[in-house]
Amino acid sequence: MALSESPPTTxxxxxxxxxxxxxxxxxxxxxxxxxxxxxxxMLFAAFDALRRSFENTAAAxxxxxxxxxxxxxxxxxxxxxxxxxxxxxxxxFRLGLAVFIGASLACGAAHTVGWLIAAxxxxxxxAALLTPxxxxxxxAAFPIEKRAVAVSLWGAVGGLAAAVGPSLGSxxxxxxxxxxxxxINIPVGLWALWRSAISIEEAVKPAQRKRLDxxxxxxxxxxxxxxxxxxxxSGEGRWSRQxxxxxxxxxxxxxxxxxxxxxxxxxxxxxxxxxxxxxxxFVNAATLVFGxxxxxxxxxFFFFMLGVWHYSLPLAGLAVTPGPLIxxxxxxLTGRLASRLGHRRFLVxxxxxxAASTLWFFWVPGNxxxxxxxxxxxxxxxxxxxxxxxxxxxxxxxxxxxxxxxxVGSAVNQATRQIGSAIGVALTIALxxxxxxxxxxxxxxxxxxxxxxxxxxxxCLPVDTRPRT
Numbered sequence: 001m002a003l004s005e006s007p008p009t010t011x012x013x014x015x016x017x018x019x020x021x022x023x024x025x026x027x028x029x030x031x032x033x034x035x036x037x038x039x040x041x042m043l044f045a046a047f048d049a050l051r052r053s054f055e056n057t058a059a060a061x062x063x064x065x066x067x068x069x070x071x072x073x074x075x076x077x078x079x080x081x082x083x084x085x086x087x088x089x090x091x092x093f094r095l096g097l098a099v100f101i102g103a104s105l106a107c108g109a110a111h112t113v114g115w116l117i118a119a120x121x122x123x124x125x126x127a128a129l130l131t132p133x134x135x136x137x138x139x140a141a142f143p144i145e146k147r148a149v150a151v152s153l154w155g156a157v158g159g160l161a162a163a164v165g166p167s168l169g170s171x172x173x174x175x176x177x178x179x180x181x182x183x184i185n186i187p188v189g190l191w192a193l194w195r196s197a198i199s200i201e202e203a204v205k206p207a208q209r210k211r212l213d214x215x216x217x218x219x220x221x222x223x224x225x226x227x228x229x230x231x232x233x234s235g236e237g238r239w240s241r242q243x244x245x246x247x248x249x250x251x252x253x254x255x256x257x258x259x260x261x262x263x264x265x266x267x268x269x270x271x272x273x274x275x276x277x278x279x280x281x282f283v284n285a286a287t288l289v290f291g292x293x294x295x296x297x298x299x300x301f302f303f304f305m306l307g308v309w310h311y312s313l314p315l316a317g318l319a320v321t322p323g324p325l326i327x328x329x330x331x332x333l334t335g336r337l338a339s340r341l342g343h344r345r346f347l348v349x350x351x352x353x354x355a356a357s358t359l360w361f362f363w364v365p366g367n368x369x370x371x372x373x374x375x376x377x378x379x380x381x382x383x384x385x386x387x388x389x390x391x392x393x394x395x396x397x398x399x400x401x402x403x404x405x406x407x408v409g410s411a412v413n414q415a416t417r418q419i420g421s422a423i424g425v426a427l428t429i430a431l432x433x434x435x436x437x438x439x440x441x442x443x444x445x446x447x448x449x450x451x452x453x454x455x456x457x458x459x460c461l462p463v464d465t466r467p468r469t
Contacts, residue, residue: 022141026150028195029134030157032097035185036127037158039104040069040421041165041298042172042181045317049178057113064117067233069124074418075225076128079217081411082269084133090200093137094193096129101189108179132411137200139398151398152335153328155391160327166298167317167324174314216269219258224415226251231422234430274401274409279463283397284416286347286459290389291420292427293354293452297382299428300445304361307437309369319371323383330387335395342466343396350388351457355450357381362446367439389456393417399465 043050043066050062084092103123110116135154142150172180230248233239262268275281305316334346360378397413398405431445 022146022150024195024199025141026138026154028192028199029093029137030154031188031192032093032100032130033134033154033158034161035188036100036131037161038165038168039123039127039182039185040073041161042169044299044302045166045169045313046173046178046181049173053178054113062113065113065120067229068117069120069127070418070422071225071228072121072124073128074228074415074422075221076125077131077411077415077418078220078224078408079269080128081132081408082213082217083129084136084411085405085408089133089136089140090196093130093133093200094196096126096131096133097189097193097196099123099126100130101126101186101193104182104185104189108182131414132408135394135398135410135414146339147395147399149332149335149339151395152331152338152391155394156328156331156335156387158390158394160324164321164324166302167321170313170317213265213267213269216258216261216265219254219261220269223251223255223258224419226254228419228422231419231426234426270408270412271405274405274412277400279400279465280397280409282459282462283393284413286456286463287393287397287413287416288420289452289459290351290393290456291417292424293449293456294386294390294417295421295424296428296445296449296452299425300432300442300449303428303432303437304365304442307432308367308439308442311369319375320379322376323379323386326380326383327387327390330384331391334388334392338392338395338465340467342464343392343399344460344463344465346388346392347396347460347463348457350385350392351453351460353381354385354389354456355453357385358446358450358453362443362450365439385453396463396465 047062047066050065051057054062080092080096100123103119103126106119107116107123110119135151138150138154139147169181172184226247230244230251233247234244259272262270262272275284301320302316305311305319306313311319338346357378360381364378365374394410394413398409401409427448428445431448432441
């Protein structure tokens with residue numbers, strides 16, 4: 001049965017009394033997502049410290065500290081959205097948060113690489129459980145007229161954390177060592193776990209629960225996990241092309257089987273009618289492309305600062321900080337305007353500005369460091385652009401969905417971004433991870449990055465989230 005194209009109403013179980021402010025609920029849910037997004041990117045800066053700590057471990061094996069998290073997180077996001085919708089958003093949120101906190105403690109206390117990788121797998125599972133539940137909790141807490149602001153700010157919190165991760169990770173690792181890149185999650189996570197038991201109400205009633213589609217869950221995990229693993233390993237050079245092709249093809253075929261299975265089930269894990277929404281389909285395509293460009297930007301900044309301008313790691317982390325600091329205020333203003341005007345103009349305009357910032361880096365910075373005049377203007381442009389695009393993608397994705405599909409709709413969108421991020425990391429490593437990096441090595445990278453930004457804008461042209469009377 002096709003889903004309605006009209007915005008969700010506030011009648012029924014999704015319309016709790018809102019006599020008190022919804023913002024405490026927002027900050028509790030968003031604080032957990034901040035930790036997840038922060039952890040996803042912080043270890044890029046801590047990787048060298050890990051290599052020194054486990055000096056007898058090959059770099060390829062140690063890379064699984066990063067890669068195992070990416071694969072499990074991407075594979076479990078969509079099933080976790082279905083779990084949150086079926087069994088209760090607050091319950092799954094608190095379960096995921098507890099798992100994430102415990103795994104963070106285990107990561108910091110790890111004395112072997114095997115222990116650390118195993119703890120990262122569990123940490124990714126916790127992160128995947130709480131992320132879509134957090135989005136649906138935020139949506140249920142706000143009335144329709146304020147949801148665009150709330151979801152834009154929710155997306156900005158995640159975008160800010162992901163952007164700050166490398167710089168904060170470099171500082172924490174330099175000052176206290178790599179275990180504190182994990183221990184930092186514990187106090188904030190415990191606070192969110194405590195407050196969520198007091199301040200967040202359960203939006204899903206027992207009568208709304210459906211039987212969990214175990215077969216669909218396993219098919220989807222296998223499909224997304226295989227594709228993500230093939231993408232991640234493509235940058236390692238350890239597996240043959242034939243093996244990677246076989247794994248990627250197997251993931252695609254499993255995805256086709258999942259679609260056929262979902263079409264034949266009354267209570268499938270994902271209602272495929274989600275993708276009958278024109279806006280939802282185009283937003284997810286744009287999210288994939290922008291996810292590639294977003295992760296490419298991160299690694300590129302550090303490659304350039306360390307390889308061409310020869311900054312120290314803490315100085316490089318500090319140098320990229322102004323851009324992320326602009327994301328939050330831009331997203332707040334964008335969310336307020338989008339609630340009245342729709343998201344399209346901000347998505348398209350932000351994508352064009354993002355392309356312009358890339359072209360600035362293509363033309364202006366040279367071999368000699370000149371941060372204020374040659375780097376900072378491009379960084380400011382990219383920060384504003386990310387503030388316009390990233391949270392708007394999250395908000396537009398769920399704008400036209402019925403309330404019962406908030407969590408799974410958000411999960412599909414977030415998983416799409418993670419898959420894009422894995423592709424972006426692989427592309428950046430393929431283009432820039434070689435010794436004696438030169439300024440000219442970045443030219444083709446910047447042109448590809450600008451093309452991805454322009455493609456994001458084109459994909460957002462059909463998006464329509466303007467309020468309807």
